[in-house]
Amino acid sequence: MNNVIVSTDPGQLRQMVPAGTKVVLLYDRNVSVWMEQITDPSWITIPLDGGEGLKQWKYVQQVTDRFIEMQIDRSWFLIGMGGGTVCDFAGFIGSVYMRGMMFGFIPTTLLAQVDAALGGKNGIHAGPYKNMIGCTVLPGWVFCYPAVLSTLPAGEFRCGLAECIKHGAIASESYFRFLEEEVFPLKEFKDYSPEILHRLITDSQEIKLGIVEQDLYEKGVRRALNFGHTFGHALAARYPELSHGEAVAKGMAAATFYSVQKGLLSQESVKRLLRAIDSAGLDPELPCTQSDLITYMLHDKKKQGKTLGLVLLRDIGEYVLFNEPVEKWKNTLRNPGVSLGAQWEKNLSLWLEKAPWVEFRLDLMGDISQVGMVALRMQCMGKEKKILLTLPVNPECTEVPDSLREMISWGAGWVDIPVKASPAYKESLSSLARENEAGIIQSVHFWENPSREIPGEATLNELVREAFSTGADYLKIAVYTYSVQQSDKLLAWCDEQNAREGVDYRITVMIMGEDALRTRKHALSQGYPFVYAASGPQNTTAPGQPSFEALMM
Numbered sequence: 279m280n281n282v283i284v285s286t287d288p289g290q291l292r293q294m295v296p297a298g299t300k301v302v303l304l305y306d307r308n309v310s311v312w313m314e315q316i317t318d319p320s321w322i323t324i325p326l327d328g329g330e331g332l333k334q335w336k337y338v339q340q341v342t343d344r345f346i347e348m349q350i351d352r353s354w355f356l357i358g359m360g361g362g363t364v365c366d367f368a369g370f371i372g373s374v375y376m377r378g379m380m381f382g383f384i385p386t387t388l389l390a391q392v393d394a395a396l397g398g399k400n401g402i403h404a405g406p407y408k409n410m411i412g413c414t415v416l417p418g419w420v421f422c423y424p425a426v427l428s429t430l431p432a433g434e435f436r437c438g439l440a441e442c443i444k445h446g447a448i449a450s451e452s453y454f455r456f457l458e459e460e461v462f463p464l465k466e467f468k469d470y471s472p473e474i475l476h477r478l479i480t481d482s483q484e485i486k487l488g489i490v491e492q493d494l495y496e497k498g499v500r501r502a503l504n505f506g507h508t509f510g511h512a513l514a515a516r517y518p519e520l521s522h523g524e525a526v527a528k529g530m531a532a533a534t535f536y537s538v539q540k541g542l543l544s545q546e547s548v549k550r551l552l553r554a555i556d557s558a559g560l561d562p563e564l565p566c567t568q569s570d571l572i573t574y575m576l577h578d579k580k581k582q583g584k585t586l587g588l589v590l591l592r593d594i595g596e597y598v599l600f601n602e603p604v605e606k607w608k609n610t611l612r613n614p615g616v617s618l619g620a621q622w623e624k625n626l627s628l629w630l631e632k633a634p635w636v637e638f639r640l641d642l643m644g645d646i647s648q649v650g651m652v653a654l655r656m657q658c659m660g661k662e663k664k665i666l667l668t669l670p671v672n673p674e675c676t677e678v679p680d681s682l683r684e685m686i687s688w689g690a691g692w693v694d695i696p697v698k699a700s701p702a703y704k705e706s707l708s709s710l711a712r713e714n715e716a717g718i719i720q721s722v723h724f725w726e727n728p729s730r731e732i733p734g735e736a737t738l739n740e741l742v743r744e745a746f747s748t749g750a751d752y753l754k755i756a757v758y759t760y761s762v763q764q765s766d767k768l769l770a771w772c773d774e775q776n777a778r779e780g781v782d783y784r785i786t787v788m789i790m791g792e793d794a795l796r797t798r799k800h801a802l803s804q805g806y807p808f809v810y811a812a813s814g815p816q817n818t819t820a821p822g823q824p825s826f827e828a829l830m831m
């Protein structure tokens with residue numbers, strides 16, 4: 279897009295329309311003063327109420343009805359003048375009215391000048407769903423008159439600065455430094471010199487246009503422009519009181535924290551980004567935990583597909599496109615869980631609050647009296663879906679014990695069934711689980727053995743086949759290992775399996791013995807579906823099982 283002009287000369291604007299062409303100008307009422315000052319008096323004008331409320335179908339209909347009445351046809355030139363909402367709206371009408379007419383923009387917010395008016399994305403919302411209807415058509419030109427920003431409310435100006443920070447963060451350390459050193463120390467718009475304002479706008483535009491030019495239809499690199507927005511949109515949906523800029527600022531902060539967690543970004547760079555957000559007058563603090571944020575993103579009704587893509591940073595000025603399967607994110611969020619045995623009475627309430635799920639090892643919980651059962655039930659109320667019920671049985675067993683039956687009926691989250699249980703037992707427990715909408719984990723344990731051997735690949739592969747062909751949602755393989763090499767071999771196998779189409783992070787290998795802590799940290803980082811922890815160092819339910827605290831460190 280070569281036709282992006284930043285100019286202090288309104289005469290230049292009037293020359294942007296081919297001589298003799300009729301013009302219809304859709305403008306935001308809030309910029310009437312500027313409309314009168316810089317546009318051509320011969321242009322036909324239609325005022326609009328700018329803001330998100332404008333981007334609705336009924337207003338498209340109203341405006342196009344007016345166009346028809348006024349006998350506007352494709353030979354006319356349409357101009358949208360206002361913030362991003364007016365540009366998105368006018369661009370949409372310009373793209374679809376009579377199958378498309380010539381159009382241009384006069385963006386009047388900083389956000390629209392550096393972002394929304396550039397790049398050809400036009401559209402409206404579908405009810406509550408943002409930007410659901412639209413198209414990608416580039417405007418003929420964009421004319422920016424920087425003085426219009428003098429009437430922009432300070433909060434709206436800050437929203438624009440958030441996009442400038444985004445551009446610097448993903449693509450240009452020198453622009454980022456310019457913001458830090460020359461822009462952010464200026465407290466009010468009147469402090470901006472024409473030169474600073476010009477550079478603030480043009481350098482930011484250059485970054486956006488450079489990316490759009492490579493990838494107009496967002497097949498690849500253009501996704502980088504979503505830095506902070508994927509998190510930001512989730513925040514805005516959850517906290518509607520946040521403005522776009524405030525949500526993006528927090529979203530950028532969240533994305534940098536993830537960048538550190540993924541080992542991509544240094545703490546120093548995170549501090550720099552947070553400082554920049556703060557000195558632009560925006561607040562980087564998150565109103566919720568990072569896990570909650572990912573949960574909102576995964577529940578986004580617009581979200582489709584099997585992967586969740588994020589834009590992270592490797593450095594200030596360098597982005598990384600990061601894609602992870604949705605299942606892996608889900609697993610990461612609900613780990614580690616806590617396994618309870620004999621000490622359940624002391625600990626249950628605490629862990630039902632604190633851990634994402636709690637395993638009841640029924641074989642280790644002892645005989646629970648009728649009264650004990652009622653007490654247990656009371657403690658679980660409202661938390662039933664967090665309960666994982668495990669009862670190891672030998673292959674001869676065919677009947678599901680009453681206690682297990684009863685607990686499933688409470689509405690447990692998951693039931694653990696031994697892979698090697700008898701077909702009758704598996705069938706009966708599986709159908710009980712399904713009736714009660716509990717997930718099914720099939721499990722197998724390879725305990726410490728005199729020959730110090732671990733199962734080979736053929737055995738493991740056969741377990742996968744057996745478990746998933748007999749109704750398992752997940753497979754847990756617990757193995758006692760005697761060396762780091764043995765553990766690593768099993769983890770490598772599990773990583774490979776989980777990444778396979780159709781398996782999708784449904785297998786968990788839990789190492790028992792001395793290597794348990796290290797390998798469970800690997801399981802956490804690789805998104806294994808269930809990572810087990812003990813409630814404390816003395817309360818393990820499997821050899822070497824690390825405590826919840828140790829795993830969280």
Ligand SMILES: NC(=O)c1ccc[n+]([C@@H]2O[C@H](COP(=O)([O-])OP(=O)(O)OC[C@H]3O[C@@H](n4cnc5c(N)ncnc54)[C@H](O)[C@@H]3O)[C@@H](O)[C@H]2O)c1
Binds near residue numbers: 329399
């Ligand atoms: N198409 C894209 O690529 C793209 C990119 C980013 C954002 N957007 C869209 O942009 C929209 C947000 O844009 P925005 O922040 O400019 O919002 P906006 O259009 O709502 O403008 C913000 C407020 O400022 C007022 N205003 C505009 N210019 C003014 C001026 N010069 N003086 C005084 N008041 C003025 C408006 O009336 C409005 O109340 C969102 O709908 C978003 O989806 C689109």
